[in-house]
Amino acid sequence: MRIAYVSPLPPLRTGIADYSAALLPYLARVFDRVDVYATERSDALADGLDVHPVGDLPERWRTYDLCVYHIGNNQSFHRSIYELALEYPGVVVLHDYFLHHLLAGLTIGSGDFRGYLREVAYARGAAGAELAYEAAVDWAHMPLFDEPLNSRLIDVSLGVLVHSRYAFRLAKSHHPGARIAYIPAPYGPEMPDDLSRDELGLPEGALLVTLAGMPNTAKRTDVVMQAIAALGSRFPQLRCAVIGDLLQGLGEPGVQDLDGRLLEIGYVPSLTRFLAFLNASDVIVNLRYPSVGEASALTLRAMALGKPVVVSNTGWYADLPSDVCVKLDHTFDDGEDAGRLADALADLLAHPDATRLMAERGRSYVQQEHNSERVASEYEAVLRAWRGALYG
Amino acid sequence: MNEHDPWMIGEVPFSSQARYIGPLIVRFRQIWNGMSTRWYVLPMIQQLNVLLGRIRGRFADVADWIARVDRDQTSLRRELAETRLQIARLEERLRELESRADVGREDGD
Numbered sequence: 001m002r003i004a005y006v007s008p009l010p011p012l013r014t015g016i017a018d019y020s021a022a023l024l025p026y027l028a029r030v031f032d033r034v035d036v037y038a039t040e041r042s043d044a045l046a047d048g049l050d051v052h053p054v055g056d057l058p059e060r061w062r063t064y065d066l067c068v069y070h071i072g073n074n075q076s077f078h079r080s081i082y083e084l085a086l087e088y089p090g091v092v093v094l095h096d097y098f099l100h101h102l103l104a105g106l107t108i109g110s111g112d113f114r115g116y117l118r119e120v121a122y123a124r125g126a127a128g129a130e131l132a133y134e135a136a137v138d139w140a141h142m143p144l145f146d147e148p149l150n151s152r153l154i155d156v157s158l159g160v161l162v163h164s165r166y167a168f169r170l171a172k173s174h175h176p177g178a179r180i181a182y183i184p185a186p187y188g189p190e191m192p193d194d195l196s197r198d199e200l201g202l203p204e205g206a207l208l209v210t211l212a213g214m215p216n217t218a219k220r221t222d223v224v225m226q227a228i229a230a231l232g233s234r235f236p237q238l239r240c241a242v243i244g245d246l247l248q249g250l251g252e253p254g255v256q257d258l259d260g261r262l263l264e265i266g267y268v269p270s271l272t273r274f275l276a277f278l279n280a281s282d283v284i285v286n287l288r289y290p291s292v293g294e295a296s297a298l299t300l301r302a303m304a305l306g307k308p309v310v311v312s313n314t315g316w317y318a319d320l321p322s323d324v325c326v327k328l329d330h331t332f333d334d335g336e337d338a339g340r341l342a343d344a345l346a347d348l349l350a351h352p353d354a355t356r357l358m359a360e361r362g363r364s365y366v367q368q369e370h371n372s373e374r375v376a377s378e379y380e381a382v383l384r385a386w387r388g389a390l391y392g
Numbered sequence: 393m394n395e396h397d398p399w400m401i402g403e404v405p406f407s408s409q410a411r412y413i414g415p416l417i418v419r420f421r422q423i424w425n426g427m428s429t430r431w432y433v434l435p436m437i438q439q440l441n442v443l444l445g446r447i448r449g450r451f452a453d454v455a456d457w458i459a460r461v462d463r464d465q466t467s468l469r470r471e472l473a474e475t476r477l478q479i480a481r482l483e484e485r486l487r488e489l490e491s492r493a494d495v496g497r498e499d500g501d
Contacts, residue, residue, distance in 0.1 A: 121462075124459075125456040126452035128459070129451075151463075155467060156469050
């Protein structure tokens with residue numbers, strides 16, 4: 001079976017590039033041919049895989065049994081892939097179930113309101129057109145987390161893959177007639193650099209709570225800051241390490257209240273060094289509300305390293321088993337959420353044995369459920385079945 | 393404009409910023425409006441709202457219709473892609489069969 005695999009690749013700063021880098025070597029073993037089409041040139045793949053520019057796909061797409069398009073919300077990485085997926089339909093992998101950010105960027109972001117109107121009306125008919133006009137009056141009314149804007153892509157595609165059960169349930173309920181399958185996100189294996197806290201510039205003896213990522217209000221960084229500030233008197237050695245640009249644009253009082261407990265690491269370009277920072281942490285916090293149905297590479301990496309993780313009880317995170325991480329309900333009250341997070345962190349830090357057991361269960365869970373080889377086998381089974389349905 | 397439904401128009405209540413005599417001005421204008429224009433303008437507003445409601449209904453019908461056509465077109469695009477891929481596989485199969493037939497002929501010769 002011949003596959004065209006269309007995705008961003010490392011070194012682009014996107015979890016989807018990492019996903020593909022983890023999965024492709026295993027896919028190459030289970031399919032007769034896998035040609036990779038990337039938005040940027042990449043040398044980060046295993047030998048034996050041909051990487052072509054996405055612009056070469058149109059003249060070759062008929063030579064493949066199926067084209068597999070990886071779609072996320074970042075228009076810089078996914079504009080051309082989205083356009084190809086509509087023009088030359090194949091199997092689409094929805095890394096985010098909600099694509100409203102992508103579609104808004106592709107239309108309104110280019111001054112094309114009519115394009116946005118068409119997409120929202122496609123999804124919701126006349127009511128959608130009204131929503132689009134309301135959004136045009138005040139963009140704060142844009143239903144980013146209410147309307148997924150993925151209907152056109154799902155309708156045109158020969159199959160849809162999602163890597164969260166949450167997204168699978170949503171997709172099945174909205175598109176009962178479509179070919180949709182759930183396949184867990186692949187993980188690694190990845191090895192962190194063998195670096196001590198001292199070598200990483202982190203304080204020895206500190207209780208280190210770490211968060212990481214790019215700026216996004218859905219990551220609730222303000223809530224984490226409030227929780228850390230609240231725990232300061234009870235755990236004087238508590239420090240909060242922030243990897244990436246999460247603090248960018250964050251101006252709420254929580255940051256000032258941290259009183260020297262905040263360690264700004266900044267963006268870490270090397271994955272193995274990034275993993276070393278996670279490995280040196282005591283707890284990883286990765287809150288998310290609202291969720292666009294995405295799986296979290298950060299959560300998988302932290303759990304694979306045997307680190308205790310605190311997540312929001314929403315979207316993909318809600319489907320994680322309750323005994324492998326701490327899941328916090330979203331209350332729509334920042335103060336209440338910060339209090340709950342502070343209680344959860346205090347509980348984890350005060351009971352290291354129970355915390356270690358939970359983290360070990362997390363490690364096993366990732367090794368079993370997200371094993372790249374197993375994920376590649378599931379791709380093979382699903383794509384072969386869909387190929388059979390298509391070609392008989 | 394009606395704040396609950398932006399498609400409808402309605403009476404705008406009189407107001408006045410004038411100190412002390414503001415309420416008097418408002419009351420006078422209400423009485424004058426009641427005598428001179430209210431019974432003339434209100435039925436026109438009602439007619440206009442009926443018209444706006446119809447325009448809105450037509451607009452919704454057209455938006456729904458365009459969305460349906462768009463969805464049908466998308467389904468056809470998927471079916472076309474399936475058909476093109478199936479034809480490509482049949483062409484490959486045909487080439488295989490032809491080359492096998494050629495080999496068979498050569499063996500026969």
